[in-house]
Amino acid sequence: MKDKPLRSAPTPSVRRMPRYLRCLHALRSDRVEWISCTFLAERLNVDPTLVRKDLALTGITGKPKVGYYLPDLIMAVERFIGWDNPEDAFLVGAGHLGTALLGFEGFARHGLNIVAGFDNDPTKVGTTVADKPILDAAKLPDLAQRMHIRIGIITVGARNAQAVADLMLSGGITAIWNFAPVPLDLPEDVILENEDLSGTLAVISRRLAASGI
Amino acid sequence: MKDKPLRSAPTPSVRRMPRYLRCLHALRSDRVEWISCTFLAERLNVDPTLVRKDLALTGITGKPKVGYYLPDLIMAVERFIGWDNPEDAFLVGAGHLGTALLGFEGFARHGLNIVAGFDNDPTKVGTTVADKPILDAAKLPDLAQRMHIRIGIITVGARNAQAVADLMLSGGITAIWNFAPVPLDLPEDVILENEDLSGTLAVISRRLAASGI
DNA sequence: TAGATTGTTAATCGATTAACAATC
DNA sequence: TAGATTGTTAATCGATTAACAATC
Structure with missing residues (x-):
């Protein structure tokens, strides 16, 4: 109030x-x-x-x-x-990074509830990771819309990241957490956070190089 | 010059x-x-x-x-x-996140050459991940010293992160890239970069919550 | 030459830190 | 009360943006 x-x-x-x-x-x-x-x-x-x-x-x-x-x-x-009521999220890319994130217990306490993973590898679709189903990526837009999912997590490789982002947008997702090492081209109003590993790496490398002097 | x-x-x-x-x-x-x-x-x-x-x-x-x-x-x-001559690095914690990082081809082009992974799970020690050996964590200090490793990457859980950091320091490592969600207590002169997922998550959650108004 | 672009100096902006009155 | 702590206003600091002369 x-x-x-x-x-x-x-x-x-x-x-x-x-x-x-x-x-x-x-x-x-x-x-x-x-x-x-x-x-x-x-x-x-x-x-x-x-x-x-x-x-x-x-x-x-x-x-x-x-x-x-x-x-x-x-x-x-x-x-x-905004962690008082956690938000459901979809994750695309059930590789090692995606699996690691799907398994993080801590997210629940951090306002994030990843409800499903997606992939287009047929050997992964239908399995579960950390009790979460891995679904066919093609089904994401429809499901996201029906479940009112607002957060999408991208853990695919650089090549596919933009396509996945577009898929997410078509499903009505409004916030993207991008772990792929490529800048995404998105509408202004979409919330975007990049996990910029190469940036961090640059800071470390630079400090190390500078300290050697 | x-x-x-x-x-x-x-x-x-x-x-x-x-x-x-x-x-x-x-x-x-x-x-x-x-x-x-x-x-x-x-x-x-x-x-x-x-x-x-x-x-x-x-x-x-x-x-x-x-x-x-x-x-x-x-x-x-x-x-x-400082990416003109890549730097060797050790990674500790061969879980999913560690495996993902060990497998990132891109690091080589980003000045980082992860030469080995470490773990204390006996079922993992002795195996390889992305052609890199997984060694017993107890051997890290000695090896790091002999190979003049300066960069350590921590991908273990929150509980063990500080212990791993101490292990790295005892091996002469001077730069730590920490993926565990805990602040590390380190000497001033050690280069430390935290991959702060919860911080990023907070930014996303907050924006999303604020946009709903 | 004319005009685009560099390199640099000044202005702005936002975040952090310092100072201090209000308060329990 | 005396003193620690809050809340707020002012000063500082650093990064970004604007302005502009130099240059090819």
């Missing part, structure tokens, strides 16, 4: 939220009830003001001298990220 | 380099010889000045009106990232 239930927030802040959350969950296991962002900041090795601003984004308010009430804070952060 | 062979560069710039490189390689296949950063910028949908500044970091100079000589540019960018 807040005035501004969901406003746009700085992406770096959103990215930090899971780190706070992990720390908060650990504190809850320790039966902590009140938590100051001074403490949180020290634990995560970031600036206290930054933590305070980030937490303020979730709409929660703390009490001077005591901090934030932990259960409320956890709920506020989860609600802010 | 430049004055400043390797200076610190903005991380966002370094992250963009692989995108330029991919585009440049494609242009080379098309037999293009000269390339302007105006063109590159348009193709990659970024600001031309940004491209110019990024490319300037590599030390290359272009010619007004013509642009940059493609072969030189590619070499300059690769050299800047």
